[in-house]
Amino acid sequence: MSRSLSWDELKYELQPWIRNAVHGMGFEGMTAVQASTIPMFCGNKDVVVESVTGSGKTVAFVIPIIEKVINDVLNGSPLKKGHFYSLVISPTRELSSQIQGVFDAFLSYFPSEVCPIKSQLLVGTSASSVRDDINFFMENKPQILVGTPGRVLDFLNSVAVKSASCGIVVLDEADKLLDVGFEKDVESILNLLPKQRRTGLFSATISSAGDQIFRTGMRNPVKIAVKSKLQNPDTLDISYIVVKPQDKLQYLLHILTHIQYKKCIVYFPTCTSVTYFYSFMKHCLTTGNTGTEPDLFSLHGKLQTNSRLGTLSKFSSGLNKSVLLTTDVAARGIDIPEVDLVLHFDPPTSTEMFLHRCGRTGRANRVGRAITFLNEGREEDYVDFLEVKNIEIDEMPFEVNVTEDLSKKFETWVLEDRARFDNGVRAYVGFIRYYSKHTASSIFRLQTLDYIGLAKLYGLIRLPRMPEITQNLKNDMIPADGWLVQPPIDLDRFAYANPQMERSRQEELKKGKETEAKKKLKSELKKKNSSWSNKTTAKDTKGERKTKLALKRKAIEEKIAQEDEQNEGEEEEDWKDMVRRSKKSKTASQIQGDFSEL
Numbered sequence: 001m002s003r004s005l006s007w008d009e010l011k012y013e014l015q016p017w018i019r020n021a022v023h024g025m026g027f028e029g030m031t032a033v034q035a036s037t038i039p040m041f042c043g044n045k046d047v048v049v050e051s052v053t054g055s056g057k058t059v060a061f062v063i064p065i066i067e068k069v070i071n072d073v074l075n076g077s078p079l080k081k082g083h084f085y086s087l088v089i090s091p092t093r094e095l096s097s098q099i100q101g102v103f104d105a106f107l108s109y110f111p112s113e114v115c116p117i118k119s120q121l122l123v124g125t126s127a128s129s130v131r132d133d134i135n136f137f138m139e140n141k142p143q144i145l146v147g148t149p150g151r152v153l154d155f156l157n158s159v160a161v162k163s164a165s166c167g168i169v170v171l172d173e174a175d176k177l178l179d180v181g182f183e184k185d186v187e188s189i190l191n192l193l194p195k196q197r198r199t200g201l202f203s204a205t206i207s208s209a210g211d212q213i214f215r216t217g218m219r220n221p222v223k224i225a226v227k228s229k230l231q232n233p234d235t236l237d238i239s240y241i242v243v244k245p246q247d248k249l250q251y252l253l254h255i256l257t258h259i260q261y262k263k264c265i266v267y268f269p270t271c272t273s274v275t276y277f278y279s280f281m282k283h284c285l286t287t288g289n290t291g292t293e294p295d296l297f298s299l300h301g302k303l304q305t306n307s308r309l310g311t312l313s314k315f316s317s318g319l320n321k322s323v324l325l326t327t328d329v330a331a332r333g334i335d336i337p338e339v340d341l342v343l344h345f346d347p348p349t350s351t352e353m354f355l356h357r358c359g360r361t362g363r364a365n366r367v368g369r370a371i372t373f374l375n376e377g378r379e380e381d382y383v384d385f386l387e388v389k390n391i392e393i394d395e396m397p398f399e400v401n402v403t404e405d406l407s408k409k410f411e412t413w414v415l416e417d418r419a420r421f422d423n424g425v426r427a428y429v430g431f432i433r434y435y436s437k438h439t440a441s442s443i444f445r446l447q448t449l450d451y452i453g454l455a456k457l458y459g460l461i462r463l464p465r466m467p468e469i470t471q472n473l474k475n476d477m478i479p480a481d482g483w484l485v486q487p488p489i490d491l492d493r494f495a496y497a498n499p500q501m502e503r504s505r506q507e508e509l510k511k512g513k514e515t516e517a518k519k520k521l522k523s524e525l526k527k528k529n530s531s532w533s534n535k536t537t538a539k540d541t542k543g544e545r546k547t548k549l550a551l552k553r554k555a556i557e558e559k560i561a562q563e564d565e566q567n568e569g570e571e572e573e574d575w576k577d578m579v580r581r582s583k584k585s586k587t588a589s590q591i592q593g594d595f596s597e598l
């Protein structure tokens with residue numbers, strides 16, 4: 001998006017009110033992807049569009065959809081009950097809501113006296129059901145629908161909704177939608193739509209969708225790729241910093257409180273790690289009181305839709321320096337112009353996700369910076385790996401001087417509430433599972449992970465028992481009984497701050513102790529019985545030995561008798577002496593044998 005072209009150069013005649021809209025919205029020129037996509041998609045072509053993050057792909061499909069819908073409204077027969085003209089699918093609720101916002105921004109310029117053009121959002125929320133969506137749809141008669149795959153499919157499956165008039169469909173973040181997880185729903189949606197339709201696939205990383213593209217039922221699609229040699233936008237500066245895992249949080253807090261930025265997004269590996277670090281970071285920032293602390297927000301996929309959308313809107317509109325802690329749920333498509341810093345607490349599991357995360361900044365020709373933390377050791381190879389993939393990355397251009405040691409503060413904070421300890425363990429275990437899913441598996445290896453350093457990063461007081469640790473950490477490196485603090489904590493007395501949770505823990509503890517006592521009693525009884533039976537077996541073996549001895553004695557006596565018969569006149573020997581002699585000779589020969597083998 002380095003150079004913008006005049007809208008006059010567009011090889012398609014836009015409706016006058018759309019020309020007014022683009023200028024009204026401050027889009028003085030068009031971007032390269034808009035210049036190449038709009039004429040194709042407005043003509044009768046199916047399109048597959050790949051262009052770097054923040055290059056204006058949304059407008060590149062919003063204009064053709066509006067053009068077509070208005071054409072249908074003005075020139076076709078009136079839209080029948082339960083019908084709609086177009087559909088946009090995106091992988092997340094946030095992105096769907098954002099896309100609907102772009103439609104509405106354009107449509108606010110449309111002269112409503114002609115005929116109102118409306119859009120409707122279809123995403124799962126606890127506040128509204130599919131039935132509510134259908135009722136709203138029947139009442140408001142929107143021509144344009146935007147939503148996430150699950151809710152769109154449920155909606156289209158209703159008998160009240162008719163898909164026959166849908167003439168244009170867009171899959172935004174198409175590679176994600178065609179990937180496992182969404183692919184089945186998306187395929188079912190496409191099967192419900194008329195075959196004679198226009199289809200557009202859009203993403204910054206569409207090449208990774210591979211053959212899946214051909215399963216979307218497109219007819220001779222035009223591939224539009226707006227790219228330079230690099231996969232990241234020119235205005236986006238990507239750098240890395242190598243740290244010991246246990247120092248990472250100090251570095252993060254230092255960067256967030258010491259460098260210049262307006263809005264920052266920090267990506268964590270899992271929902272649990274977002275919640276966990278959010279609580280501790282909030283604690284650190286509120287007790288820091290240096291006046292440079294940013295406002296902190298958290299967002300992840302396990303939160304209710306309304307709360308997610310609310311957080312995103314507060315983060316976007318806040319006037320203070322703000323930080324959003326999140327997961328990959330907010331990695332694709334989210335467009336918040338003021339975001340000028342992105343931090344990867346850990347690199348994501350795929351290169352595509354790395355590009356999408358970084359691409360939340362440096363959008364639309366604005367300057368942005370993305371920094372990724374790399375754990376000391378093997379992870380440093382990630383730099384070369386990205387360069388091979390045409391992603392330019394340099395060492396972070398400034399020093400971080402961390403003086404404060406957070407470990408004591410973290411330990412005190414964790415010991416205040418057992419729930420924090422539980423969450424820390426959950427976050428740590430979740431991270432290790434996440435780590436095993438890296439596509440660059442020769443770099444991100446479980447075998448070389450610093451399990452103890454990471455446990456310190458997660459504020460753990462004790463290492464959890466998990467196969468990844470026992471298989472990859474040498475026994476002498478595992479601290480006694482897994483304790484990372486000395487003296488060890490009395491876990492029975494480690495309480496939850498929440499009284500209800502503590503009450504049920506106490507009950508469980510009591511029950512556990514009772515079962516333990518019962519078990520002990522049972523095992524003692526078993527021991528008693530088993531020693532009696534052991535005695536019996538001992539008796540048995542004693543008896544057996546006696547019989548064997550008697551047999552042996554009998555054999556010797558017979559032998560003596562035979563020899564006596566043969567050697568008459570020789571002195572009669574006591575059989576006991578003979579036994580002694582034979583035993584002695586056996587031992588002697590044995591010793592001789594042993595020596596000879598030396």
Ligand SMILES: Nc1ncnc2c1ncn2[C@@H]1O[C@H](COP(=O)(O)OP(=O)(O)OP(=O)(O)O)[C@@H](O)[C@H]1O
Pocket residue numbers: 004026027028029030031034051052053054055056057058059203204332333334335337359360363364
């Ligand atoms: N012609 C234009 N001139 C200036 N800014 C534009 C233009 N078109 C779009 N923009 C702005 O560029 C920003 C990025 O646009 P958009 O969200 O569509 O990017 P994208 O290519 O879809 O990115 P991603 O791949 O991250 O989803 C938005 O803030 C949008 O308002």
